[in-house]
Amino acid sequence: MTTGSTTVDPVAVRRAVEDVPDPELPPVTIGMLGMVHDLAVADDGTVRVELLPTFSGCPATEMIERDVVDAVREVDGVDAVVVRFRFDPPWTPDRIDATGRERLREFGIAPPGGAVPSPRPEGRPALPLLVTPSPAADADPRPCPYCGATDTVRDSDFGPTPCRDLRFCEQCQQPFEAFKTF
Structure with missing residues (x-):
């Protein structure tokens, strides 16, 4: 997970991804919604992110992808970001964490x-x-x-x-x- 002399911190990458706000529900992040399925940081500085959309026809996937790419590029050492949306396994509301549930309730x-x-x-x-x-x-x-x-x-x-x-x-x-x- 190094590029040149820079090591990419996978914890920082995960935090950057999980902190991306949902564009349709601003009080919650995609991490709180449980949309982050998998994340990998390669030795060449490429980050691969797999997300589970909340609905197969979710109109916000392009915005989410753009926001994830922008957030991950801010992490030191990241050279490229690849975002993929998966439908297997399907996202379910059971993936929403306790903080996300409380923020949704407040909203x-x-x-x-x-x-x-x-x-x-x-x-x-x-x-x-x-x-x-x-x-x-x-x-x-x-x-x-x-x-x-x-x-x-x-x-x-x-x-x-x-x-x-x-x-x-x-x-x-x-x-x-x-x-x-x-």
């Missing part, structure tokens, strides 16, 4: 995990949808990121990006986004 997005299933409350008007939420929607409730209540429902399988859906909290009456489970 108003609920990652999956830990909620007790509850039936869909009746009587609350909902936006008319052309597509009915999937049958598994009620089996995957999420705690509200605003008040912590577990009395939440999925309003739509479709959110602002392909990896998120729309939810609603019955207790505080707030809509929120959640990462889909795939």
